[in-house]
Amino acid sequence: MTAIPVLAAPARGVTQARVVRSEWTKFWTVRSTRWSLLVATVLTIGFPILASVIISSHWGSQSPHDRATFNPLDPALIGSQIAQLAIGVLGVLVVSGEYSTGMIRATLTAVPKRLPVLWAKAGVFGAVTFALMLPSVLIAFFASQSILSRHDASYSWHHAGVARAVIGAVLYLVVVAVLTVGIGAVFRSTAGGIATFAAIFFVLPPIMNVLPSSWNSAISPYLPSEAGRAVIQLTHDSGTLAPWTGFGLFALYAAIALAAGAVVLKVRDA
Amino acid sequence: MIAAHLLTKDYGDKRAVDGLTFEVQPGIVTGFLGPNGSGKSTTMRLVLGLDRPTAGEVTVNGKPYAEHDAPLREVGALLEARSVHTGRSARNHLRALAQTHGIARARVQELIDLVGLHDVAGKRAGKFSLGMGQRLGIATALLGDPATVMLDEPVNGLDPEGIQWIRALLRGLAAEGRTVFVSSHLMSEMSMTADHLIVIGRGRLIADTSVRAFVAAASKDLVRVRTPDASALLEAIARLDGSVRVEPDGTFEVAGVGAEEIGRAAAAQGIVLFELTPHEASLEEAFMEITRGELEYSHEEVVA
Numbered sequence: 082m083t084a085i086p087v088l089a090a091p092a093r094g095v096t097q098a099r100v101v102r103s104e105w106t107k108f109w110t111v112r113s114t115r116w117s118l119l120v121a122t123v124l125t126i127g128f129p130i131l132a133s134v135i136i137s138s139h140w141g142s143q144s145p146h147d148r149a150t151f152n153p154l155d156p157a158l159i160g161s162q163i164a165q166l167a168i169g170v171l172g173v174l175v176v177s178g179e180y181s182t183g184m185i186r187a188t189l190t191a192v193p194k195r196l197p198v199l200w201a202k203a204g205v206f207g208a209v210t211f212a213l214m215l216p217s218v219l220i221a222f223f224a225s226q227s228i229l230s231r232h233d234a235s236y237s238w239h240h241a242g243v244a245r246a247v248i249g250a251v252l253y254l255v256v257v258a259v260l261t262v263g264i265g266a267v268f269r270s271t272a273g274g275i276a277t278f279a280a281i282f283f284v285l286p287p288i289m290n291v292l293p294s295s296w297n298s299a300i301s302p303y304l305p306s307e308a309g310r311a312v313i314q315l316t317h318d319s320g321t322l323a324p325w326t327g328f329g330l331f332a333l334y335a336a337i338a339l340a341a342g343a344v345v346l347k348v349r350d351a
Numbered sequence: 352m353i354a355a356h357l358l359t360k361d362y363g364d365k366r367a368v369d370g371l372t373f374e375v376q377p378g379i380v381t382g383f384l385g386p387n388g389s390g391k392s393t394t395m396r397l398v399l400g401l402d403r404p405t406a407g408e409v410t411v412n413g414k415p416y417a418e419h420d421a422p423l424r425e426v427g428a429l430l431e432a433r434s435v436h437t438g439r440s441a442r443n444h445l446r447a448l449a450q451t452h453g454i455a456r457a458r459v460q461e462l463i464d465l466v467g468l469h470d471v472a473g474k475r476a477g478k479f480s481l482g483m484g485q486r487l488g489i490a491t492a493l494l495g496d497p498a499t500v501m502l503d504e505p506v507n508g509l510d511p512e513g514i515q516w517i518r519a520l521l522r523g524l525a526a527e528g529r530t531v532f533v534s535s536h537l538m539s540e541m542s543m544t545a546d547h548l549i550v551i552g553r554g555r556l557i558a559d560t561s562v563r564a565f566v567a568a569a570s571k572d573l574v575r576v577r578t579p580d581a582s583a584l585l586e587a588i589a590r591l592d593g594s595v596r597v598e599p600d601g602t603f604e605v606a607g608v609g610a611e612e613i614g615r616a617a618a619a620q621g622i623v624l625f626e627l628t629p630h631e632a633s634l635e636e637a638f639m640e641i642t643r644g645e646l647e648y649s650h651e652e653v654v655a
Contacts, residue, residue: 092495093453094420103450110443111436178436182477186401186434187444187491190426191451193400193417350402 097197104201108175108209117171118209121164121254122217128160129221133228140232153236154246154315157225161218161250162313165257168210169282172261173274175202176342180269189351199343203262210258214251222247242315245324249312252328256309257282260335266342269349282306302327305334352377352530353398353426353499357407360393360554367393369554370407375532377498380525382545382562383534384638390554391534392431395503399428411499423452423495429488431503431534437477441468441487444476449494462490481508489520499530506540518544538638550638574610576603577626578617584624587616602626 093099108114133156140148176199179185192198226235236243261278268274282305289301301307302322311317311327322330353375360368368390375381385391396402398409400417408415411425419425435444445459463472466486471479476487485508492500502521506514521544525531535541541548541562548565550558558565578584584603588595593608605613610629617624 092421092424095422095451099451099453103447106443106447106450107436107439110440110447111438113438178438182436182438183433184436184439186430186432187448189401190399190428190434191423191448193419193422350396 095192095194095197097200100192100197101201101204104198104205108205111178113171113174113178117167118213121167122213124164124167125160125214125217126221126224128163129157129225130228132156132159133225137228137232140234148234151234152315153226153229153234154243156229157222158218158246158250158313160221161214161254164214165254165282168254168257169261169278170275172206172258173265173278174271175206175262176265177269177271177274181271185351195346196343199262199266199339199346203259203339206258206262207255211251211255214254218247218251246313246315249324249328253309253313253331256331256335260305260338263335263338263342267338267345269345303330305331308334353409353411353501353532355394355407355409358394358397358404358409359406360397360402361405367554368397371551371554371556373549373556373559375530375549376547377530378525378528379546380521380531380533380544381547381549382541383532383549384538384541385536385551387536389552391551392503395428395430395501395534398501399426421452421495423448424497426499426501427492427495427497429485429492429502429505431507433484435476435484435487438475440473441476442472444487445490445494448491452495454494458494462493465493466490482510482513485509486513497529499532500524501532503534504536505533506535573630574605574608574613575626575628575630576605576613576624577601578603578622578624580622583620583622584617587620587622588613591616
């Protein structure tokens, strides 16, 4: 058999929708996806339940001051804050994995206009993050609050700002997903991408604490992670941005990272 | 059809492709020949738009590759460097690429069967042998039923059976009227499959000619002669103004005199000949002759 079988229906043109379908398939057919998302889900739900059980069992020995300043949202959303590590690493890998294996050459041969690939990767991963993290964070919230409710130390969904903070925690992770896809496209290597992600989210904030406090309070609120967290916090003081202002700035950072990734993807040789 | 016009590519201060102009025609197998490092792979990457030319341009069926609506219908390519995610199965790899062009799932299975990967299509591509990887790459290239098939060193890593299969496949594709452009650094491989040759060295075009003309141009009139009567024959050839090189095994390589003349002279003087063979250069030798000095690293440079 030497002649190649003729296509029953000839190949059709490349469209953004078809590239999305392709990226959807790619996303789910490597192991790193399932592992990272499993870890993110377990952390998001597991930590709040664990934390609430511990807090609840030690409630009697807490000082009145501790009880008075206790914020029931802290344990509810602690898991989603840790899960950003898994989401961010996966976001970098979604792009850098193609470069490290050489897959990028096949991808860009199929889609030589290139940019639809980046939009599809960010869109697919952002949507999956939302779809998976929305129920996870809701479960974490209601489970933790029901554990804490026996001490009358819980928030109801209708408490002022609670719904915004809980949904905000989900949206924060979606922005992390898009931002790290952008970082992956800029650096094209797993090591460089993850190091940059870790530097922005986990190194920069503590460094601010050793700066003179006037600098710290002038700069810190505008750091990506701090700006993004504004939407998750229940109370805001002069040192934090307003919830949606902060979130908007965070989303802007993600848009800049994605745009930078788009420029690199378009301009550099693959 | 592929058309390159003054195609040039620099990497830093190193010129990988230097003003290449050529056309690759449909219906025949065109061999793309050159030593390792001569710019063949770079040229193919430029055709696909993976790298951007420093100067000049290359088009596929009249347009730059990236401007086609359905690029995989225009060119199917196998690159020398691996282009597969090691963690994804062969089937899912092909499915994902097919989806970019709305190609049906049945087509993926068809190609898996065609290249003989049905037993391993569910395995991760990272576990594939070199030969299996090449077969997957060829399936990828054929996915869009392309008018042009461009393969970079396709026989690398294939077993003899696989090599036979590739040769038949290339000829079959050309017979269907497709443009077939296949690179190799092995002349012997080209002589088995190619009708036409584009030969490059150090990024520059050396020859753009039929295989037959390429060999003829490089052939020198050499005659192999074996005799038990060496001194008498040497004298006879000297009288005919020929030159002789004596091989280690005692065979003469005679230049400047035809086989007929040597035979007559030997008969006239009663010299016994065991062998008298006019010699036509092989494609391999033709290549060495024509690219001499164009090799990326000649022996002198290596020694120096």
